[in-house]
Amino acid sequence: MKNKFFTSLAIGGVFGLFACQAKEVETIADTCNASLVVLGTAQDAGKPQIGNTSDPAWRSSSLIRTASSIALVNREAASYSLFDATPDVKYQMHMLEISNEVEGLHLGEIFLTHGHMGHYLGLAQFGREALNTGNGGAKSVPVYAMPKMHNFLENNGPWDLLVKLNNIDIKPLADQNTVKISDKISITPFTVPHRGEYTETVGYRLLGGGKSAVYIPDIDSWEQWDEAGTKLETVIANNNYLFLDGTFYSGDELPGRDMSKIPHPTIIHTMEMLKALDPMSRAKIRFIHLNHTNPAHDKNTNAYEDIEKSGYKVARAGERICLD
Numbered sequence: 057m058k059n060k061f062f063t064s065l066a067i068g069g070v071f072g073l074f075a076c077q078a079k080e081v082e083t084i085a086d087t088c089n090a091s092l093v094v095l096g097t098a099q100d101a102g103k104p105q106i107g108n109t110s111d112p113a114w115r116s117s118s119l120i121r122t123a124s125s126i127a128l129v130n131r132e133a134a135s136y137s138l139f140d141a142t143p144d145v146k147y148q149m150h151m152l153e154i155s156n157e158v159e160g161l162h163l164g165e166i167f168l169t170h171g172h173m174g175h176y177l178g179l180a181q182f183g184r185e186a187l188n189t190g191n192g193g194a195k196s197v198p199v200y201a202m203p204k205m206h207n208f209l210e211n212n213g214p215w216d217l218l219v220k221l222n223n224i225d226i227k228p229l230a231d232q233n234t235v236k237i238s239d240k241i242s243i244t245p246f247t248v249p250h251r252g253e254y255t256e257t258v259g260y261r262l263l264g265g266g267k268s269a270v271y272i273p274d275i276d277s278w279e280q281w282d283e284a285g286t287k288l289e290t291v292i293a294n295n296n297y298l299f300l301d302g303t304f305y306s307g308d309e310l311p312g313r314d315m316s317k318i319p320h321p322t323i324i325h326t327m328e329m330l331k332a333l334d335p336m337s338r339a340k341i342r343f344i345h346l347n348h349t350n351p352a353h354d355k356n357t358n359a360y361e362d363i364e365k366s367g368y369k370v371a372r373a374g375e376r377i378c379l380d
């Protein structure tokens with residue numbers, strides 16, 4: 057009886073997650089060659105988060121949010137670049153592969169931002185216990201990583217096994233060095249300040265031909281980035297779309313935890329800092345990587361309304377943007 061209950065609960069949860077994610081995927085004109093697809097919008101631990109039993113997302117699959125991730129689809133090659141391998145990667149890849157109008161769409165390569173749980177643990181899905189890429193004729197997955205991340209994966213279990221068994225093939229990345237995916241599509245990593253116990257952290261600039269998007273799921277502060285030589289306002293001016301760290305809406309979301317130990321610019325702070333921006337520039341910005349405590353996950357909150365009224369957006373899983 058007990059087993060049956062847990063089995064049905066598990067299956068219900070899995071299909072609930074799959075159903076709620078998959079139905080949201082947008083399609084766009086088949087003339088678009090390079091399209092960015094949002095695969096997940098939550099902070100590393102997803103929503104609901106372990107231990108937070110009062111979250112209504114445990115009871116309503118439409119409130120589930122998977123960890124922050126995006127993909128860039130290259131229609132000509134029927135392949136896509138995946139940005140981060142999250143703990144939810146199997147749902148995210150499935151959502152993309154079944155929803156895309158490109159026949160035979162397959163994973164081309166993975167670009168990692170950094171070594172925190174929401175951004176690389178999904179690599180385990182490519183190992184011997186799961187997909188086992190690189191064996192039996194299947195191609196190993198190219199995984200682009202910065203030097204410390206590269207070193208971390210090669211020298212720590214279980215990740216070293218993925219390298220030894222040829223499941224993944226680590227490709228070196230360097231700050232500001234562009235990787236060309238095709239004639240038109242290119243990816244450029246850039247370092248950002250973020251607590252780095254094991255690895256550096258990068259954001260990415262995705263160029264799809266005519267348009268560009270910037271992906272920065274984690275950053276400690278815009279001011280620190282500015283001190284290191286990069287002004288957010290300049291990055292906004294030079295790009296068409298920006299997916300920015302929106303982990304916390306306000307500074308009082310985690311009672312009982314020292315928020316200085318988990319620094320992120322709050323959405324309120326970012327909007328205040330950018331208050332001189334014109335409406336067109338504001339409309340380029342989508343907040344992503346929302347913590348489970350962030351009220352902006354829910355459209356029916358003052359926080360969400362405030363963000364929209366101020367001319368910004370909250371990223372949504374399934375959203376698709378053409379970067380041609």
Ligand SMILES: [Zn+2]
Nearest residue numbers: 100172174274
């Ligand atoms: Zn994160």
Ligand SMILES: [Zn+2]
Nearest residue numbers: 170172250274
């Ligand atoms: Zn992080």
